[in-house]
Amino acid sequence: MERSRRASIISTVSGLLAHLRNSLAYHLPRGERDAVEHRIQQTTKEFRRLGTLLLQEGYRRAARLLHRVSSYVTTFATLALQGITIPWNSNLIERLMGEVSKRCKHKWMNWTTKGSQALLTLLVLRTLEPETHARFYRGKLYGHLSTLPNLGIQVARSEAGS
Numbered sequence: 001m002e003r004s005r006r007a008s009i010i011s012t013v014s015g016l017l018a019h020l021r022n023s024l025a026y027h028l029p030r031g032e033r034d035a036v037e038h039r040i041q042q043t044t045k046e047f048r049r050l051g052t053l054l055l056q057e058g059y060r061r062a063a064r065l066l067h068r069v070s071s072y073v074t075t076f077a078t079l080a081l082q083g084i085t086i087p088w089n090s091n092l093i094e095r096l097m098g099e100v101s102k103r104c105k106h107k108w109m110n111w112t113t114k115g116s117q118a119l120l121t122l123l124v125l126r127t128l129e130p131e132t133h134a135r136f137y138r139g140k141l142y143g144h145l146s147t148l149p150n151l152g153i154q155v156a157r158s159e160a161g162s
Helices: 003-030 033-056 060-069 072-081 091-104 113-128 130-141
Strands: none
Touching (some): 003 072, 033 060, 033 072, 113 130
């Protein structure tokens, strides 16, 4: 795929996601859930339409990717309708998981499931809710034995090499 066509596709995809983000920011505070649901459906439909267009042009891999991710890219908006706020892209989550991975992979460390869950909770809390993290940290620092906030995070233990 030539550079100009690739730039055009990236611009279209970015525009679709920006339109969804802006619609969510505009309509959700006003309680206009139907407008947000309509924009989610339109974004998914446009992703699939673009994938079909690319398939017709002979770009099978790009077309498969757009078809595959068409419903996933709207997850942040779908969850926002349920009152759950998450980042619209996965960069933040990927950085958090990389941090957890880096800390858990030390050869000299053995993490229990409970310890891994506590580490993940602290890192998510520090990143997404800094005020809550600061209160918790101050409590631990000055002797108040508060427990970690329950964020609904679960860690499943897996065997090494699986």
